[in-house]
Amino acid sequence: MHSAPCATPLQGKTAVVTGGSGGIGAAVVQLLAAEGARVIIGFNQGAERAESLRATLPGQGHLAVHLPLGDPALHTALASQLASLVGTVDILVNSAGYTTRIPHTDLTTLDSALFNEILLTNAGGTFSITRAMLPLLQKSGDATVISVSSISAFTGSGSNMAYCAAKAALDTMTMSMGRAFGPSVRFLCVSPASVDTGFVPGRSREDIHKKGAATPIGRAVTPEDVARAVLACVTHLRTATGTRIIIDGGYQL
Numbered sequence: 001m002h003s004a005p006c007a008t009p010l011q012g013k014t015a016v017v018t019g020g021s022g023g024i025g026a027a028v029v030q031l032l033a034a035e036g037a038r039v040i041i042g043f044n045q046g047a048e049r050a051e052s053l054r055a056t057l058p059g060q061g062h063l064a065v066h067l068p069l070g071d072p073a074l075h076t077a078l079a080s081q082l083a084s085l086v087g088t089v090d091i092l093v094n095s096a097g098y099t100t101r102i103p104h105t106d107l108t109t110l111d112s113a114l115f116n117e118i119l120l121t122n123a124g125g126t127f128s129i130t131r132a133m134l135p136l137l138q139k140s141g142d143a144t145v146i147s148v149s150s151i152s153a154f155t156g157s158g159s160n161m162a163y164c165a166a167k168a169a170l171d172t173m174t175m176s177m178g179r180a181f182g183p184s185v186r187f188l189c190v191s192p193a194s195v196d197t198g199f200v201p202g203r204s205r206e207d208i209h210k211k212g213a214a215t216p217i218g219r220a221v222t223p224e225d226v227a228r229a230v231l232a233c234v235t236h237l238r239t240a241t242g243t244r245i246i247i248d249g250g251y252q253l
């Protein structure tokens with residue numbers, strides 16, 4: 001006999017969501033809180049958005065924290081704060097990221113300085129946050145780190161070449177970390193195709209939906225689809241680590 005599934009399977013768990021003020025991150029925050037987790041919402045410039053989101057969440061103990069990718073001192077400061085406040089972190093969702101649209105043929109605009117900035121902020125910043133949280137994740141004994149990557153990591157197409165490289169770096173780090181830090185911490189990437197958010201400045205919603213409609217699934221991926229995939233990584237994909245979960249509606253087929 002199977003027992004009835006728990007209505008709040010994440011009760012008692014603490015989750016940190018970077019980029020929790022953004023489209024995908026906010027959907028993840030809402031779902032994890034609905035499932036019972038206490039959520040730490042990382043934001044960059046969206047303090048007000050993060051605070052309004054926090055105020056609507058069910059449950060208690062949620063926090064909104066300034067967590068810019070490029071400031072390692074703030075990453076370790078958050079880890080110290082959480083060490084005394086809650087002691088462990090059970091879920092880390094790396095959703096923070098940024099990009100800009102540069103045709104892949106335009107290596108004048110994408111000079112080395114800009115390439116390094118995009119790569120280091122997106123991949124290096126995510127590494128720094130994960131590194132800072134690791135002792136707290138290890139203390140949980142059953143933790144999951146999910147990085148919101150992209151099909152750009154392995155298709156080489158996307159808003160610009162450095163962004164593709166940054167997502168490929170996340171995928172590879174996920175493999176290395178999965179190997180290094182199991183069994184207490186599992187590492188996964190969730191890799192969507194275009195999602196209907198304001199992520200790429202200048203990209204039209206019409207384009208996103210047109211691309212989505214042409215896939216076998218027949219629609220674009222939504223922030224809520226990504227959030228459900230993240231949740232599945234925690235609750236259901238219990239033997240998956242060091243790999244990516246592709247949620248692109250069959251875009252590549």
Ligand SMILES: NC(=O)c1ccc[n+]([C@@H]2O[C@H](COP(=O)([O-])OP(=O)(O)OC[C@H]3O[C@@H](n4cnc5c(N)ncnc54)[C@H](OP(=O)(O)O)[C@@H]3O)[C@@H](O)[C@H]2O)c1
Nearest residue numbers: 019021022023024044045046068069096097194195197199
């Ligand atoms: N939308 C897509 O088509 C798509 C497809 C594949 C993968 N992704 C990935 O999904 C993730 C979330 O994107 P989204 O679609 O939710 O876009 P979004 O709505 O623009 O959200 C981006 C989030 O990242 C945060 N952020 C940006 N720059 C940051 C920095 N320097 N330091 C810390 N946080 C920073 C933003 O914080 P503030 O708003 O507080 O400044 C915001 O919370 C990204 O990693 C992106 O690469 C998106």
